[in-house]
Amino acid sequence: MRNTLNVRNLRPDETELARLFLGKHGWSHRTGDAESFARLIQNSQRTAVAIQGEQIVGFARGITDELSNGYLSMVVVDDRYRRKGIGRALVEYVMGDNPDITWVLRAGREGAEAFFAGLGFEKSVIAMERQRRK
Numbered sequence: 001m002r003n004t005l006n007v008r009n010l011r012p013d014e015t016e017l018a019r020l021f022l023g024k025h026g027w028s029h030r031t032g033d034a035e036s037f038a039r040l041i042q043n044s045q046r047t048a049v050a051i052q053g054e055q056i057v058g059f060a061r062g063i064t065d066e067l068s069n070g071y072l073s074m075v076v077v078d079d080r081y082r083r084k085g086i087g088r089a090l091v092e093y094v095m096g097d098n099p100d101i102t103w104v105l106r107a108g109r110e111g112a113e114a115f116f117a118g119l120g121f122e123k124s125v126i127a128m129e130r131q132r133r134k
Helices: 012-024 034-042 086-095 112-117
Strands: 005-009 046-052 055-064 069-077 102-105
Touching: 005 086, 012 034, 012 046, 012 055, 012 069, 046 086, 055 086, 069 086
Parallel strands: 069 102
Antiparallel strands: 005 046, 046 055, 055 069
């Protein structure tokens, strides 16, 4: 039996599994403890996982007003599953198909700029940010 990829909404009972997945893939500094991460997920309008067989192999999260603006916050794919279209599928799933929403993101990790450019993102000269405390 072939393990097919399934991209879908994160289920509430998978919240801790998603936190552990993110921690394993270098995002523990952004996930915090189980309670903080559960709040983070609860306050996000869009969360998605990529499932291969029974295993989470990717995660994405977005914050949006559903009408005009969206922020793509996290896109994480297990290193063993990269370059298989999983990141693209997660981003497209989280963004949905409303062409009236302008999506923004921070592409700070190595290779992120080229990846997101392939999805139609462009460098912005008008964005500003106030960084979080370290």
